[in-house]
Amino acid sequence: MGNFDFLKGKKNFESFTNACLEAEKSILVSPATTAILSRRALELAVKWVYSFDSDLIIPYQDNISSLIHNNSFAELIDYEMLPLIKYIVKLGNVAVHTNANIKRGEAVLALNNLHKFVSWIDYCYADEFTAEEFDEDLLLEGVEKRTRPEELKDLYGKLSSKDKKIEEIRKQNEELIKELTQKRKENKENYDFNIDEISEFETRKRYIDVELKLAGWNIGSDVGEEVEVKGMPNNEGVGYVDYVLYGDNGKPLAVIEAKRTSKDPKVGQQQAKLYADCLEKQYGQRPVIFFTNGFETYIYDDYNQYSERQVYGFYKKSELQLMIDRRYTKLPLKNIEIKDEISNRYYQKEAIINVCEDLENRQRKMLLVCATGERVIIVIGCINALVSRVSGTFTQKFSCIA
Numbered sequence: 001m002g003n004f005d006f007l008k009g010k011k012n013f014e015s016f017t018n019a020c021l022e023a024e025k026s027i028l029v030s031p032a033t034t035a036i037l038s039r040r041a042l043e044l045a046v047k048w049v050y051s052f053d054s055d056l057i058i059p060y061q062d063n064i065s066s067l068i069h070n071n072s073f074a075e076l077i078d079y080e081m082l083p084l085i086k087y088i089v090k091l092g093n094v095a096v097h098t099n100a101n102i103k104r105g106e107a108v109l110a111l112n113n114l115h116k117f118v119s120w121i122d123y124c125y126a127d128e129f130t131a132e133e134f135d136e137d138l139l140l141e142g143v144e145k146r147t148r149p150e151e152l153k154d155l156y157g158k159l160s161s162k163d164k165k166i167e168e169i170r171k172q173n174e175e176l177i178k179e180l181t182q183k184r185k186e187n188k189e190n191y192d193f194n195i196d197e198i199s200e201f202e203t204r205k206r207y208i209d210v211e212l213k214l215a216g217w218n219i220g221s222d223v224g225e226e227v228e229v230k231g232m233p234n235n236e237g238v239g240y241v242d243y244v245l246y247g248d249n250g251k252p253l254a255v256i257e258a259k260r261t262s263k264d265p266k267v268g269q270q271q272a273k274l275y276a277d278c279l280e281k282q283y284g285q286r287p288v289i290f291f292t293n294g295f296e297t298y299i300y301d302d303y304n305q306y307s308e309r310q311v312y313g314f315y316k317k318s319e320l321q322l323m324i325d326r327r328y329t330k331l332p333l334k335n336i337e338i339k340d341e342i343s344n345r346y347y348q349k350e351a352i353i354n355v356c357e358d359l360e361n362r363q364r365k366m367l368l369v370c371a372t373g374e375r376v377i378i379v380i381g382c383i384n385a386l387v388s389r390v391s392g393t394f395t396q397k398f399s400c401i402a
Contacts, residue, residue: 003115003138006122006130012052012180013121016044020118024111028140031107032095038110039064039092042085044163045118049073051169052125052180058166064089080195081120083207083295084113090210100213108136109206116195123193124184207294208243208258215314222246222317229278241275244287245320252279252287253320258294265293269300269308276302288320303327306362333360 004020019041026033043064057072112134119131224244232239243256257268268291280286289300300308333356
């Protein structure tokens with residue numbers, strides 16, 4: 001018995017059934033192998049949905065990332081399903097592209113999420129919905145073996161090399177596509193397919209750990225969990241930071257406050273700020289603030305008086321260290337000197353000065369509208385003004401759209 005046995009015998013699902021079965025069996029080999037085979041099975045399942053549902057618009061590229069981030073796909077599936085799918089993709093990326101260790105629990109979660117997605121397919125498109133709840137007790141026990149990324153990358157490449165194009169499959173199955181699309185619409189009229197919510201602790205362990213590994217952080221060495229801080233405004237005067245990211249000098253570069261998946265991550269912003277206050281008093285360095293619910297992540301650099309903004313992953317150690325270092329190396333962009341040999345017209349200088357003033361006011365984007373030919377002069381002038389303030393090091397980043 002296995003968790004994916006319900007797929008057996010369902011002819012329409014043949015293209016991804018064996019991949020799901022093999023992913024589950026591979027837990028006996030190593031968690032890393034399970035991570036990459038779960039990603040592979042997910043890719044086949046997602047491509048199946050695109051191949052047999054006419055309401056989906058095929059994106060320009062048919063890789064897994066493009067497919068799951070396509071608007072038509074996001075509208076078709078449950079909103080709560082998308083983070084589960086992303087987890088499988090990201091864990092597979094960790095297995096292939098990093099030297100980070102994949103734990104059994106992480107591989108089991110990938111299988112669980114894969115099971116949830118193919119169960120949704122079964123609910124929507126099968127003649128009879130037969131999927132049951134995922135049962136971890138059915139999984140085989142194996143050694144947590146380390147597998148080299150090169151081996152897994154080669155394995156994934158071999159598996160995906162013979163995939164058929166989605167458009168090709170659609171052309172061969174026009175009548176079946178109409179039938180399955182209609183069946184999905186009918187099955188969703190009285191929709192009762194549920195996706196379980198997970199706790200704050202599980203949010204951290206399941207999703208945030210993978211994001212940190214993708215950014216090159218080593219949990220347990222340069223990442224502290226449940227770090228005790230003193231000076232909190234409560235009866236005990238003590239708090240516990242979900243994560244603290246440390247630099248090579250042992251000082252905190254960032255704090256991460258995690259909330260459960262169903263909560264708005266901004267709920268944790270004030271609490272994270274209080275933790276940063278405590279760490280600043282202890283170390284003499286204010287950390288950058290992140291708050292997340294595992295699905296949405298925000299960065300808040302209140303030292304430089306920037307407002308919070310959404311990001312799509314945690315920063316690397318080198319990136320956070322650069323943010324900290326720039327607090328002390330950057331120079332103000334007031335009273336800048338503009339070289340006449342680069343920009344010598346009044347409106348060019350005015351544009352450069354306005355950009356610098358906006359940067360001083362903590363704006364992140366500027367729009368420069370100018371004639372062809374002039375745009376290069378103004379952009380070069382802006383860069384020159386920025387570079388001249390900090391001995392060859394850029395103090396800010398900005399985008400110019402002409």
